[in-house]
Amino acid sequence: MPAAPRSSLLSRLTAAALLVAGIAGPMAARAAEPIRIGELNSYKAQPAFLEPYRRAMELAVEQVNAAGGINGRPLELIIRDDGGNPGDAVRVAEDLVTREKADVLTGTFLSNVGLAVAGFADKRKVFFLASEPLTDKITWADGNRYTFRLRASTYMQVAMLMPYAVKANRKRWALVYPNYEYGQSAAATFKTLLKAAQPDVEFVAEQATPLGKLDAGAVAQALADAKPDAVFNVLFAADLAKFVREANSRGTLDGTFVVSLLSGEPEYLDPMKDEAPQGWVATGYPWYAIATPEHKAFLDAYQAKYGEPPRLGSIVGYTAIISLAEGLKKAGGPDTEKLVEAFKGLAVTGPFGPFTYRASDHQATMGAFVGTLGQKDGKGVMLDPVYVDGASVLPSDAEVGKLRPRRD
Structure with missing residues (x-):
């Protein structure tokens, strides 16, 4: 067979090269296409927690992308405000998925908002990592296949405080809490x-207050009238500061044993300065007293970037992104069903050390710190903080079967 003319051969080679380029070009473009994380939260309503949270998310995205992303695909964070309202949050979630083409959803702060977005995720079959909302319903009564939760839940944090409440052996308890799902x-x-631990206990008063609209004088007076010898507090943010200020001025809690959720978190403790409560046993985040290598690496990176210490929101935001990155790597990408399966038993190492997402109820075992509140240099601190592993205060998988009606 005679050799093909040189011009004809070159033409064919050129055509082949163009064909390969035509195939490789889109493949390369797809390989570099970002994985979009749709994040929604109550930024306007809860800035003390959520501004540090947002900063830490952005730090984590930078770190993941600098390390090569997810199989060469960078993470892209698309952030929206959910208005602090369940209806608005569902509309925002729909917009993130439909218009912004988010591959996964994460975020929410208020428990009622988190539940609404979890319901949306279940209906639309979209992966949702609830980063902050604490209600137990998210992983138990209303748990669904597509929703996982990072933060130590209401049940977990109450269980962390329970040994201190039982040891105090007080009989007359009052409760103060915001009147919505979390409280x-x-x-x-x-x-x-x-x-269950102390059958003779009496609950002599309950003050369920409107979120963000606390009448501190009325609450303090109601407690004074009830004469409890112990108080369980669930107030946070501005409501907590108002309550503490009023109780201090009236001496309402003098000699009263107090256990409190979240009050040791610096976003709520720092603003109270020398009015910060003393002697309360609380969950929180003593960033200045954690010497583990994982926390030191996070602390150094956060302070180097932002010039200030982190808040508990920083831990939650950072760990949410790290969790998603680990899940996406394990799943091989953002396919929803593969990501759900990847998160079951997913092992993650965050600033608080290693933890897992349980397959039985989709709850992370990341724990929290418990300590006694005090003051140092004119501001509130946590004294003698102890880290409580979340796995130690969670019900067994067998018990979860009764708490979570829907099984995956």
Whole structure:
């Protein structure tokens, strides 16, 4: 067979090269296409927690992308405000998925908002990592295949405080909590667990206050009238500061034993300065007293970037992104069903050290710190903080079968 003319051969080679380029070009473009994380939260309503949270998310995204992303695909964070309202949050979630083409959803702060977005995720079959909302319903009563939760839940944090409440051996308890899903859940769990451990306990007063609209004088007076010898507090943010200020001025809690959720978190403790409560046993985040290598690496990176110490929100935001990155790597990408399976038993190492996402209820075992509140240099601190592993205060998988009606 005679050799093909040189011009004809070159033409064919050129055509082949163009064909390969035409195939490789889109493949390369797809390989570099970002994985979009749709994040929604109550930034306007809860800035003390959520501004540090946002900063830490952005730090984590930078770190993941600098390390090569997810199989060469960078993470892209698309952030929206959910208005602090369940209806608005669902509309925002829909917009993130439909218009912004988010591959996964994460975020929410308020428990009622988190539940609404979890319901949306279940209906639309979209992966949702609830980073902050604490209600137990997210992983138990209303748990669904597509929703996982990072933060130690209401039940977990109440259980962390329970040994201190039982040891105090006080009989007359009062409860103060915000009157929405998180506060209601915390109060119910506390009463159930304490009654089981101390059957003769009496609950002499309950103050369920409107979120963000606390009448501190009325609450303090109601407690004074009830004469409890112990108080379980669930108030946070501005409501907590108002309550503490009023109680201090009236001496309402003098000699009263107090256990409190979240009050040791610096975003709530720092603003109170020398008015910060002393002697309360609380969950929180003593960033200045954690010497583990994982926390030191996070602390150094956060302070280097932002010039200030982190808050508990920083831990949650950073760990949410790290969790998603680990899940995406394990799943091989953002396919929803593969990501759900990847998160079952997923092992993650965050600033608080290693933890897992349980397959039985989709709850992370990341723990929290418990300590006694005090003051140092004119500001509130946590004294003698102890880290409580979340796995140690969670019900067994067998018990979860009764708490979580829907199984995956």
